[in-house]
Every structure is written in structure tokens, then in C-alpha cells.
Amino acid sequence: MATTSDQQKLVEEIRQLKKEQNAILLVHNYQPxxxxxxxDITGDSLELSRAAVTKDGDVIVFCxxxxxxxxxxxxxxxxxxxxxxxxxxxxxxxxxxxxxLRLAKKAHPDAAVVxxxxxxxxxxxxxxxxxTSSNAVxxxxxxxxxxxxxxxDKNLGRYAQRFTKKKVLPWEGFCYVHDRxxxxxxxxxxxxxxxxxxxxxxxxxxxxxxxxxxVASTSGIIREVCSSKAHEFIIGTEVGILHRLNKECPxxxxxxxxDAALCHNMKKNRLELVRxxxxxxxxxxxxxxxxxxxxxxxxxxxxxxx
Ligand code: 13P
Ligand code: SF4
Numbered sequence: 314m315a316t317t318s319d320q321q322k323l324v325e326e327i328r329q330l331k332k333e334q335n336a337i338l339l340v341h342n343y344q345p346x347x348x349x350x351x352x353d354i355t356g357d358s359l360e361l362s363r364a365a366v367t368k369d370g371d372v373i374v375f376c377x378x379x380x381x382x383x384x385x386x387x388x389x390x391x392x393x394x395x396x397x398x399x400x401x402x403x404x405x406x407x408x409x410x411x412x413x414l415r416l417a418k419k420a421h422p423d424a425a426v427v428x429x430x431x432x433x434x435x436x437x438x439x440x441x442x443x444x445t446s447s448n449a450v451x452x453x454x455x456x457x458x459x460x461x462x463x464x465x466d467k468n469l470g471r472y473a474q475r476f477t478k479k480k481v482l483p484w485e486g487f488c489y490v491h492d493r494x495x496x497x498x499x500x501x502x503x504x505x506x507x508x509x510x511x512x513x514x515x516x517x518x519x520x521x522x523x524x525x526x527x528v529a530s531t532s533g534i535i536r537e538v539c540s541s542k543a544h545e546f547i548i549g550t551e552v553g554i555l556h557r558l559n560k561e562c563p564x565x566x567x568x569x570x571x572d573a574a575l576c577h578n579m580k581k582n583r584l585e586l587v588r589x590x591x592x593x594x595x596x597x598x599x600x601x602x603x604x605x606x607x608x609x610x611x612x613x614x615x616x617x618x619x
Pocket of ligand 2: 403579
């Protein structure tokens with residue numbers, strides 16, 4: 314276990330290496346606390362995708378999971394994108410294969426394909442437009458077609474269905490972290506904190522969404538807590554978000570809806586791995602050009618929606 318002074322040394326090394334490599338550190342809201350603390354930007358998937366394009370630098374160190382780093386590499390092909398934990402993946406993104414999506418497109422030739430950003434570059438390349446948890450409803454409503462194949466998250470697809478007249482055909486994928494949050498856990502949390510406002514992520518099941526006061530992306534949850542007049546909040550998403558909540562609104566009390574809501578791949582990262590990635594400029598994430606060019610269309614169409 315690293316001591317505080319070991320950690321300080323590592324943080325200093327990273328700071329120095331970042332200068333030498335002209336690198337920026339993009340960090341997802343679920344990353345370990347000590348990684349969030351050294352971020353140039355901490356954010357949700359949409360904010361980090363935008364930052365990959367707008368922030369200057371030769372190197373992006375992406376502290377998150379593989380689809381996020383891939384998205385950054387697609388959007389900024391001239392920057393070297395590093396993923397310190399080379400095997401940090403999102404199991405939901407692996408719940409759909411390109412050949413399966415092609416079959417679904419054949420079965421529904423008039424439907425638009427909307428892919429959640431939690432998907433491989435190959436799936437994005439087969440899609441009309443991408444979305445994140447913060448803009449899924451907007452994106453579904455923005456496509457011309459009346460029918461939408463929504464991949465791979467069935468829960469986000471069903472959530473979008475609540476706010477559109479279009480017919481949404483959700484894929485059967487899910488996030489194991491959010492899908493195992495239950496109404497029973499909500500009843501217990503409401504009993505323990507009767508005055509608290511309950512916020513959940515749209516990757517949760519419909520029966521959990523039904524019981525929430527607010528549904529938002531990770532950064533949406535942070536904005537809602539910080540701007541709310543209330544003082545107590547139950548947070549229904551991955552527990553890494555509590556670090557930012559405690560830092561940015563220390564006067565509010567935030568309780569996790571489930572202590573077991575842990576994304577193991579997000580939690581694999583460590584300061585040593587960030588340092589090593591900057592020393593070796595590896596593991597580097599690249600996307601084959603023909604796939605990247607098609608995937609970029611889907612992502613840029615999303616980014617063009619205000
Ligand atoms: P957001 O940060 O975009 O809300 O996404 C949550 C998530 O599960 C990312 O994998
Ligand atoms: Fe994937 Fe869920 Fe982890 Fe997000 S929290 S990276 S959706 S497994």
C-alpha cells in the first residue's frame with residue numbers, strides 16, 4: 314500500500330511528465346479518488362469527449378474505460394491517447410457484436426441506429442448517431458426516422474422511450490453495476506433518509522427509475538446536488554461519484570444507494586499506472602482509419618446537437 318509520501322512523489326512525477334509530454338489528463342467521475350485529484354478535467358462521457366477535441370495537447374491520458382479512450386482517439390487522431398489500464402473495458406459495450414447489429418439493421422431497414430457511447434468503434438461505425446446518458450433523449454428525438462434501434466443498453470433505451478413518440482427497439486445489453494440496483498434498496502434508503510432527494514443514473518432498471526426524484530448522467534447528478542436547496546441526497550450510481558460530490562458540495566450529505574455499486578474496471582487504475590503510461594507512452598489506443606472515419610460521423614453528429 315502506497316504511503317502518503319509515496320503518493321505525493323508519484324503525483325509530482327506525473328505533473329513533471331505531463332509537462333514534458335504536453336499531456337492532459339481526462340478522468341471519468343467513477344475513477345479512484347486519487348486519480349480524480351490529479352485530473353485536468355473530471356467529467357461524464359459527453360464532457361470528456363468534448364474535452365478530447367477542445368483541449369490542447371499532444372497526449373491524452375484517458376483515465377476511464379476503453380470505449381472512452383477509443384472515442385477520444387477517433388475524435389483526435391493527431392493526439393496520442395493512452396489508457397493506463399490497458400484492459401479496462403466496459404462489459405456492456407461487449408454485449409453486442411457488429412454482425413448482430415448488421416442483422417438487426419436488415420430486419421428493420423427503415424430504423425435509425427442510435428448507439429450509446431458505451432460501445433466499440435465497430436458498433437459506432439455501423440450506427441447513424443451516437444449518444445451518451447446525458448443526451449440520449451435529445452438524440453433519439455433528433456433522428457428523422459420514426460423507429461430507432463437503440464444499442465446496447467436496454468435500460469437507457471427504455472428510458473429514452475418515455476420521452477419520445479418514436480418506437481425504440483432496445484438491444485438487450487445492460488450495465489451490471491446499475492442493473493443490480495433494486496427497488497428494495499430504494500425502500501431501505503428512503504426509510505433511513507426520509508428527507509433525502511433520490512437521484513439515479515438512466516442505466517438503472519425502469520422500476521428503479523420510477524421511484525427516483527431525478528434521473529441524470531453522472532455530471533448531471535453532480536450539478537443537480539450542487540444547485541439544489543435540499544441538504545440530503547441518495548445517489549444511485551457508481552460510488553466513485555461521491556468523491557466529486559463531497560469535494561464540490563461539502564455542505565451537502567450524499568449517501569450511496571448501494572455500496573456494492575462498484576465498476577471493477579474503473580477501479581483498476583492507480584497513480585503508478587498513470588505515471589508508467591506517461592513514461593512509456595503506452596498502452597496507446599488507436600482505431601483503424603476506415604472504422605474511425607465512419608465512427609467519427611456518428612459521434613460528430615451527436616456533438617453537433619446543442
Ligand atoms: P456518464 O458519466 O456519461 O453518465 O456515464 C456513466 C457510465 O457508466 C460510463 O460508463
Ligand atoms: Fe460500463 Fe457500467 Fe462500468 Fe459504466 S459503470 S463502464 S456502463 S460497466
